Amino acid sequence: xxxxxxxxxxxxxxxxxxxxxxxxxxxxxxxxxxxxxxxxxxxxxxxxxxxxxxxxxxxxxxxxxxxxxxxxxxxxxxxxxxxxxxxxxxxxxxxxxxxxxxxxxxxxxxxxxxxxxxxxxxxxxxxxxxxxxxxxxxxxxxxxxxxxxxxxxxxxxxxxxxxxxxxxxxxxxxxxxxxxxxxxxxxxxxxxxxxxxxxxxxxxxxxxxxxxxxxxxxxxxxxxxxxxxxxxxxxxxxxxxxxxxxxxxxxxxxxxxxxxxxxxxxxxxxxxxxxxxxxxxxxxxxxxxxxxxxxxxxxxxxxxxxxxxxxxxxxxxxxxxxxxxxxxxxxxxxxxxxxxxxxxxxxxxxxxxxxxxxxxxxxxxxxxxxxxxxxxxxxxxxxxxxxxxxxxxxxxxxxxxxxxxxxxxxxxxxxxxxxxxxxxxxxxxxxxxxxxxxxxxxxxxxxxxxxxxxxxxxxxxxxxxxxxxxxxxxxxxxxxxxxxxxxxxxxxxxxxxxxxxxxxxxxxxxxxxxxxxxxxxxxxxxxxxxxxxxxxxxxxxxxxxxxxxxxxxxxxxxxxxxxxxxxxxxxxxxxxxx
Ligand code: ADP
Ligand code: MG
Numbered sequence: 001x002x003x004x005x006x007x008x009x010x011x012x013x014x015x016x017x018x019x020x021x022x023x024x025x026x027x028x029x030x031x032x033x034x035x036x037x038x039x040x041x042x043x044x045x046x047x048x049x050x051x052x053x054x055x056x057x058x059x060x061x062x063x064x065x066x067x068x069x070x071x072x073x074x075x076x077x078x079x080x081x082x083x084x085x086x087x088x089x090x091x092x093x094x095x096x097x098x099x100x101x102x103x104x105x106x107x108x109x110x111x112x113x114x115x116x117x118x119x120x121x122x123x124x125x126x127x128x129x130x131x132x133x134x135x136x137x138x139x140x141x142x143x144x145x146x147x148x149x150x151x152x153x154x155x156x157x158x159x160x161x162x163x164x165x166x167x168x169x170x171x172x173x174x175x176x177x178x179x180x181x182x183x184x185x186x187x188x189x190x191x192x193x194x195x196x197x198x199x200x201x202x203x204x205x206x207x208x209x210x211x212x213x214x215x216x217x218x219x220x221x222x223x224x225x226x227x228x229x230x231x232x233x234x235x236x237x238x239x240x241x242x243x244x245x246x247x248x249x250x251x252x253x254x255x256x257x258x259x260x261x262x263x264x265x266x267x268x269x270x271x272x273x274x275x276x277x278x279x280x281x282x283x284x285x286x287x288x289x290x291x292x293x294x295x296x297x298x299x300x301x302x303x304x305x306x307x308x309x310x311x312x313x314x315x316x317x318x319x320x321x322x323x324x325x326x327x328x329x330x331x332x333x334x335x336x337x338x339x340x341x342x343x344x345x346x347x348x349x350x351x352x353x354x355x356x357x358x359x360x361x362x363x364x365x366x367x368x369x370x371x372x373x374x375x376x377x378x379x380x381x382x383x384x385x386x387x388x389x390x391x392x393x394x395x396x397x398x399x400x401x402x403x404x405x406x407x408x409x410x411x412x413x414x415x416x417x418x419x420x421x422x423x424x425x426x427x428x429x430x431x432x433x434x435x436x437x438x439x440x441x442x443x444x445x446x447x448x449x450x451x452x453x454x455x456x457x458x459x460x461x462x463x464x465x466x467x468x469x470x471x472x473x474x475x476x477x478x479x480x481x482x483x484x485x486x487x488x489x490x491x492x493x494x495x496x497x498x499x500x501x502x503x504x505x506x507x508x509x510x511x512x513x514x515x516x517x518x519x520x521x522x523x524x525x526x527x528x529x530x531x532x533x534x535x536x537x538x539x540x541x542x543x544x545x546x547x548x549x550x551x552x553x554x555x556x557x558x559x560x561x562x563x564x565x566x567x568x569x570x571x572x573x574x575x576x577x578x
Contacts, residue, residue: 009104012128013153015074016101019303022160023050024169026106026146028303029098031177034058035184036079036091037142040200043187044174049166051149051157059141062114065121069133071110072125074100090293092258092304099144104128105156106149112142127152171195175211176252176259179286182207204286208237216284219243223287225322230314231295234322236287238269241276241327243284250284255296257288260307263515265289267465268316272323279430279551280517287319313464390548395540402531404540411567417535417543419556419563421528422521424546425489426557429520429527433468438523439488440470447483448476449496456481458503469519471499489527498526521557 006014020026027044034042037060047053063071070076077096102108103125113120113136122136150156160166167190178186178198185200198210208217220237227234239250251266252259273283297308309315393406393413404415432438451459456479466473470487483495490498505518529535529543547553547562556562572578 009128012074012100012104015097016105016153019097019101020105020149021303022169023054023149023166024173025303026050026054026102026149027056027170028173029093029102030054030056030144030146031173032092033098033144034060034142035177035181036093037061039141040183041185043189044170045189046167046170047191049160049163049190050170051160051163051166053145053147054149054170055143055145057141057143059139062117062120062140062142063110063112064114065117065119065135068110068112068121068123069130072099072103072123072130076100090256094299095304100128102146105153106151107147109145109147110142111136111138111145113138113140115140167195172249173259176254178211179204179207179252180254180257180259180288204237208286212284216243220284220286221326223285223322223326225318225326227314227318227322230291230311230318232289232291232315232318234287234289234319236285238272238287238323238326239284241273241283244277244281245284246281248282251282252286254288255298255307256290256293258298258304258307261305262307264312264316264465265319267516268319269323271320272327274324275434276327279427279434285323289315289319291315390553392548393544395537395544397537398535398540401534404535404544406544410565411569411571413563413565415544415547415563416531416556416561417529417533417540418531419560420543420547420553422524422556422558423553423562424543424550425528426521426524427550427552429487429524433520438468438470440472440485441488442485443483443492446474447492447495448480449473449483449499450478450480451500452479455479455500455503459499462503465516468516469502469523471495473499487523487527490523491526494526498522501526524557 019029023046027046027050031042031044034056037058039058039060041059043055043057045053045055045057067078075096076099077094079091079094079096099110104127107127108125109122110125111120111122120136120138121133123133124131150160170190171188174186174188174196178184178196182198182204183200183202184198186196186198188195188197196211198207205217205220208220216239219240219242221240223234223236223238225234226232248266248270251269253262253265254260269285269287270282277283291309295310297310298304300306300308391408391410393408396405396407398404398417399414402417404417404420406413406415429438459473459481460475463473463475467485470485470490471483472485473481473483476482483492486492486495501522502515502519505515505522529539535543554562
């Protein structure tokens, strides 16, 4: 095919793909516009997870009649003029792309009236084409209604998840912005039902109550700190050690009022809690980081979800120290084992998380899923709080170099040697990590390893976190790295595979994945006894003894069972003794 310029509507769809991934992306851009417009009352209405409708109404400054169509042109913005402005932006938007992108992949109606004009305007776009424009009476502000998202890009449509999942993403988004802007009143409705509402009192604590409930809000500790050496102030709330979560979803960070995702900063917060939380549990935090705009590059990500700090390490350190000292000052006797949520609540939340819907409160869960129905429960395996220790087992032998046969008071046990070893290693590594760090050893001869360009970039990005896993690598030019230190028990010919797997999970981070935990699981897997390895009786006894001592002996960290059990009664039945 000869080189040719793409037709403008094709180019527009391609560009839209960058910014608009799902209904929550639409909601994000429209919310940001409403906030930039100075609104103090913002209503978000969605239907069917946002796929059939996302409508956002605000009472902001509105768009002057003469500029309405311009707002839909690509790179049309009222928020900056020169590239230098990028380092001074105080507005959430600046790329001038959102309206153009959204209009090109949906049916969009915009109704607006500028504060100082007597009559408003309504325009209708379909697939980026202006269909009609007419004067329209309304109060000052803007309503943008987006219907049938991706109707003209069916491939995109196929990537959407279930309605509750998509609605969950939007709920998380509105929750976060409501926390960032306590002076604004927010309402979110899904299929006509109110999902959340804040009052706009200006008090962050009021928002906490509105969004997470009184119980949680009461357990949040105020955090106010400054790190003048890097021009930073920190403001917000962190959970007391008695309140914790199964993942990092409720670590919410704002940088100059912009909601951002930053695994390094999240890690810094968790580090502040070191030894204060049960294994595998995470704090909640809502922290507003304020720093001079020139200290942060906000233009590194099409959806502006990630930012880059000039002094990221110092910032992470400041965050960690602030969290630590606040915990020490306000909570001298941490309660390690109690959890605010009852087991039942916790399991319900897990079930919902597994079903893919995120929501901050249980009331919200109900609103999004229609009902918190019990049928979700059985999907959920590996009930952490109700851990059941193993009885003492007597090893009898090994089958297929894969399974260990053992006898216990309850009958016959068949143990998968690899799954069991993985569970043991995982808990061991986690404990080491929380205490003195993962046991590791220097290689006499540093091991050169080469990676693909993409892997090399990822590796570079995570280089500083690898020592947490007992790994130390240094860049050796191009895509080559020198491995200097590896965890005890990791075979040097497994280092590469383990690293690649860890990087794969790092890539999944965007979906709120906890890469630290996944990385630990990977490491456990690569340092555990394999299937197909013949074991001496003594080695099997040792394995079983350590499994007896583990917290969750019944499943490996991937969730596979470590053993099957047949009771004496079942055996008797099989042999028709009864
Ligand atoms: P950006 O926000 O990056 O400037 P957008 O495509 O999101 O780009 O919006 C283009 C322009 O349309 C904005 O710069 C703003 O002037 C105007 N605009 C969009 N939404 C609103 C709104 N809700 N209220 C007032 N003006 C708006
Ligand atoms: Mg915008």
